[in-house]
Amino acid sequence: AQSVTQLDSHVSVSEGTPVLLRCNYSSSYSPSLFWYVQHPNKGLQLLLKYTSAATLVKGINGFEAEFKKSETSFHLTKPSAHMSDAAEYFCVVSSMDTGRRALTFGSGTRLQVQP
């Protein structure tokens, strides 16, 4: 079985300050990990993915995430927040449990960016 825990339901930062969105996962098989972003009333956009290559993954819009197997974490970071980053962020795990690929979403973290 696999699961994802996003440790913060809401994060508020000031524009220009660093962003940290925390995610822990559980998977009995080698997982692939993703971060998706959803702006209000919009679809899901892929930010970045980890698929057992480099542990530090760079994504779009200046975001990056580090896969830490020992901590079962995949936290999302950005050095400097922009107003346009305000959105809902989902950490997602995919693994071949039972031989079928299953995608499991975390409960989401709403990022607010204050001017």
Place this chain on the structure above:
Amino acid sequence: AAGVIQSPRHLIKEKRETATLKCYPIPRHDTVYWYQQGPGQDPQFLISFYEKMQSDKGSIPDRFSAQQFSDYHSELNMSSLELGDSALYFCASSTTADSVEYFGPGTRLTVT
């Protein structure tokens, strides 16, 4: 680049009516997934198809059915609609060579 296309984008139905949502995957993608996202909720996996065969099943109600056609587009059929079916329905597609699912813009279904 081409993306996943969903139609309609918005749909309003009354209780006990039926609805059909359509999904056109990215060209050459062989797998289609359907998700339901309730208000303030994370997306929940409903069902998936690989090469026109059902490949996995999640929390899809018996009132719902889906299929994938020879041109790889997929349709989600929903009958006896209930107020609780009001949600955003996403379709995603992928290839077996890539574990990434690319999502469409979603269909917002409102049941009144």
